[in-house]
Amino acid sequence: MRLSFGILTVLLAGVSISASTGGPYKRQNATSPPGYAVLEPPLTTDWTYKVGTNPWPEYPRPLLERLDWKNLNGVWQYRNASNGDITSPPFGTDLGKPVLVPFCLESGLSGVKADYAVWSWYRTVFDVPSSWTKGNRVLLNFGAVDYHATVWVNQRQVGSNVGGYWSFTIDITDALTTNGTNELIVHVYDPTDYFDDVQIPIGKQTVRPSHIFYTPCSGIWQTVWLESAPANYITDLVVNADMHGNVNVTATSSGNASIPVEVTVYETNSTDVKFTATGRTNSQFKFRVEDIEMWAPSTPVLYNIAVKMGNDIIKSYTGFRTISRAVIDGVQRPLLNGEFMFQFGTLDQGYWPDGLYTPPSREAMEYDLNTLKNIGYNMLRKHIKVEPALFYQSCDRLGLLVFQDMPSLRTQVPIPVNQDCKFKPVINTSVTDEFGRQLEILIKQHRSYPSIVTWIIYNEGWGQQVEDYPSGFPEFNFTNIVRNLDPTRLVNAVTGWHDHGASDFHDNHHYPDSQCGTPWYSIESTPHDPSRIAIQGEFGGIGLNVSEEHLWIVPKSVSEINQTYELDDNQQIWNYRAHFLLNELKEQIDVFGFCSGAIWTQTTDVEGEVNGMLTYDRRILRPNLTVWHNDLQAIYDVAHAKGNRTIMMERDMTFDVL
Known part of the structure; x- marks a missing residue:
C-alpha cells in the first residue's frame, strides 16, 4: 500500500503538541497539613499537587448507593511490618508516618514511596455520625486492598479479604464503642512476585520493574467508607x-x-x-x-x-443494550443491539506516575477516557487490571465499550526444571483454583455495568496452563463458569496465543502491524479460526521518545525505552506510521472480511514504555486528530459495509443472571 503525497503532507504539516490545562509541572503542595506531604514521584501530572488531603470524595459504589455514608479517605498512620507481626497489632500506638489513603504505598501521592511493602500496618480513628438511624448496622467498606487485608476495630478482629482487586464489606456494629471514638487497624500482606514460590493475580505489577512490567501497588488503593444500613439490608x-x-x-x-x-x-x-x-x-x-x-x-x-x-x-x-454473536454472510461477528459494530479501542493499562494504580482524582481519570472518545475510539481493553467502580460508571456515561481482563498471574517463577535452569510458571491445582475463585469475583462485582461487553480470562499465556494435561485446559472450564455467571456477554478465553479453541474469539497479537483474520500469522499465534470472531487483540505499539520533563525518570526505565516495539524519529513520523498501520488494518478488513475488532497499544506511556496516545504525564497528545478521525472512520465504514447484512443468530444470548 502506498500513501499519496497529499496525505503525507497533511501528516507532516498538521501535527502539533497538545497539552492538558493545569498549573506548573512540579511542586506546590500548600494544601497538605504538617506531617503529610506528597513525595515527589519520578514524574508528575497536572493533578499531582491538587489532590489535597480529602481525595476521592465521591460516593464510590454507584450501582448500590446509600444515602447515609461517610468517607474515610485521608491521612492515616502507616508503619512497615515484618512477617509474623500480625499476631501483635499496634493498638493505641502512633505508627509514626502519615499515609494518604487511598494511594498505593509505593506512590508519591501516598507520602510513603515504599520499597518492598510486603507487610504493612495502617491505623486511623473515626466516629459514627450521630444523625444515623439508631438500631441500624454500620458497614465498613473497602474498594480494594492489595493483597491480603486483615481488619480490627477497637481491638476486635472483624474481618479479612484475599485478593488485590475486589471490594469487600464488614459489619462492624458490634465492635463499635459507645463514646464515639473508634480505632481502625488494617494489616496488609502483599507478596506481589517478591517470593519465588508465590503465584497470585498481579497483572503487570512486579517488585523488579522492567519495561512492560511496572512498579507494584501495595496496600489500600481504593476508597474506604462507612455506611448505615438496616438490620436486613x-x-x-x-x-x-x-x-x-x-x-x-x-x-x-x-x-x-x-x-x-x-x-x-x-x-x-x-x-x-x-x-x-x-x-x-x-x-x-x-x-x-x-x-x-x-x-x-x-x-x-x-x-x-x-x-x-x-x-x-x-x-x-x-442501560438497555444487548450483546450477542451471529453469523453474517458466513462470518462470525459480535453484535451490539442486533447490529455489527467494529469495536476499536486502546490497551488501557490504568497506571499513573503519581498514584500508580490510583488516579489522582476522578477528573484525571476521566481525562484519559475523554481523550479516547475525542480521538475516535469506541472501546478500551482494561488490561489485566480492575479499576474503581467510578471508572466503569464513567465509561457507561461516555459510551465506551469495555473489554475487561482478569488480572493475570505472573509470567515466570524461577524454578529450575532442568540442568539449563530454564524457568516455568508455578501452575498447580491450588493456584488454578484460586485464580478461578477470583475470576468469579470479577464477574459478580462487575456484571451490571452496561459498558462491559467482553470478559478476557488469560493474556498471552501468563499463568495459563499451556501444556496438555489429562484434566484438560482450564480455560474451557473457566469459559463455562463465566457464561453461567453472566450469559449476557461474550467471553475471550485466551488473548494472544496458546489458543486451544475455547470461547467466542480468535484473538491475534502482533506488533506493529495487524494480522486480523488474515491468511498469514506469526509463530506465537495460531491460524485464523473462522468458527469464532476474529479480533486483533493487540497491535501498533509504535513509540516516540520525549524530552526528560515528560519521562519517568528512573534510570533503568529510561535505559529500556529502546525495547519499545518500534521507535519513530519524531511526532510527524509517528503519525505517518500510525496512518500506514491503520490503513493496513482497513485493507485486511476489506480484502479478507473477517476482522471484527482491534486494540491499539496503548492509551498512555507507562514508565519505560513510550507508545501511548498520551505521554505518561498526560501533557502531550501524540495523534494528529484530523488524520486519526479520518482513518478510524474509514475503518468503521468498511467494517460496517462488510458486516451489516443478513444476520443468522448462532448463539442466543440471554439476560438471565444466576
Whole structure:
C-alpha cells in the first residue's frame, strides 16, 4: 500500500503538541497539613499537587448507593511490618508516618514511596455520625486492598479479604464503642512476585520493574467508607436490561428470608417514574419497560433506578443494550443491539506516575477516557487490571465499550526444571483454583455495568496452563463458569496465543502491524479460526521518545525505552506510521472480511514504555486528530459495509443472571 503525497503532507504539516490545562509541572503542595506531604514521584501530572488531603470524595459504589455514608479517605498512620507481626497489632500506638489513603504505598501521592511493602500496618480513628438511624448496622467498606487485608476495630478482629482487586464489606456494629471514638487497624500482606514460590493475580505489577512490567501497588488503593444500613439490608444487586426493554433483577439480602423488593425505573434525566416492578429477594425476577432508548457508544442513555427492600433504599442505574454473536454472510461477528459494530479501542493499562494504580482524582481519570472518545475510539481493553467502580460508571456515561481482563498471574517463577535452569510458571491445582475463585469475583462485582461487553480470562499465556494435561485446559472450564455467571456477554478465553479453541474469539497479537483474520500469522499465534470472531487483540505499539520533563525518570526505565516495539524519529513520523498501520488494518478488513475488532497499544506511556496516545504525564497528545478521525472512520465504514447484512443468530444470548 502506498500513501499519496497529499496525505503525507497533511501528516507532516498538521501535527502539533497538545497539552492538558493545569498549573506548573512540579511542586506546590500548600494544601497538605504538617506531617503529610506528597513525595515527589519520578514524574508528575497536572493533578499531582491538587489532590489535597480529602481525595476521592465521591460516593464510590454507584450501582448500590446509600444515602447515609461517610468517607474515610485521608491521612492515616502507616508503619512497615515484618512477617509474623500480625499476631501483635499496634493498638493505641502512633505508627509514626502519615499515609494518604487511598494511594498505593509505593506512590508519591501516598507520602510513603515504599520499597518492598510486603507487610504493612495502617491505623486511623473515626466516629459514627450521630444523625444515623439508631438500631441500624454500620458497614465498613473497602474498594480494594492489595493483597491480603486483615481488619480490627477497637481491638476486635472483624474481618479479612484475599485478593488485590475486589471490594469487600464488614459489619462492624458490634465492635463499635459507645463514646464515639473508634480505632481502625488494617494489616496488609502483599507478596506481589517478591517470593519465588508465590503465584497470585498481579497483572503487570512486579517488585523488579522492567519495561512492560511496572512498579507494584501495595496496600489500600481504593476508597474506604462507612455506611448505615438496616438490620436486613441489600448486599448485592444484579441488574441487566436488554434492547427490547426486558429487565432482570436479583437483589440479595443479608438475611436468608425471601422478602418483597420494589424496583422503580425513572425517565432519563428526570425524577418522573417510568416503571415500577416488584419481586422477592434472593431470586431473579423480570419485567419489561416499554419505549426505552438503547444504550450504545453514540447514545449512552442511562436510566436511574431506586430499589427498596424493607427499610433499605438504594440508588442504582442501568442501560438497555444487548450483546450477542451471529453469523453474517458466513462470518462470525459480535453484535451490539442486533447490529455489527467494529469495536476499536486502546490497551488501557490504568497506571499513573503519581498514584500508580490510583488516579489522582476522578477528573484525571476521566481525562484519559475523554481523550479516547475525542480521538475516535469506541472501546478500551482494561488490561489485566480492575479499576474503581467510578471508572466503569464513567465509561457507561461516555459510551465506551469495555473489554475487561482478569488480572493475570505472573509470567515466570524461577524454578529450575532442568540442568539449563530454564524457568516455568508455578501452575498447580491450588493456584488454578484460586485464580478461578477470583475470576468469579470479577464477574459478580462487575456484571451490571452496561459498558462491559467482553470478559478476557488469560493474556498471552501468563499463568495459563499451556501444556496438555489429562484434566484438560482450564480455560474451557473457566469459559463455562463465566457464561453461567453472566450469559449476557461474550467471553475471550485466551488473548494472544496458546489458543486451544475455547470461547467466542480468535484473538491475534502482533506488533506493529495487524494480522486480523488474515491468511498469514506469526509463530506465537495460531491460524485464523473462522468458527469464532476474529479480533486483533493487540497491535501498533509504535513509540516516540520525549524530552526528560515528560519521562519517568528512573534510570533503568529510561535505559529500556529502546525495547519499545518500534521507535519513530519524531511526532510527524509517528503519525505517518500510525496512518500506514491503520490503513493496513482497513485493507485486511476489506480484502479478507473477517476482522471484527482491534486494540491499539496503548492509551498512555507507562514508565519505560513510550507508545501511548498520551505521554505518561498526560501533557502531550501524540495523534494528529484530523488524520486519526479520518482513518478510524474509514475503518468503521468498511467494517460496517462488510458486516451489516443478513444476520443468522448462532448463539442466543440471554439476560438471565444466576
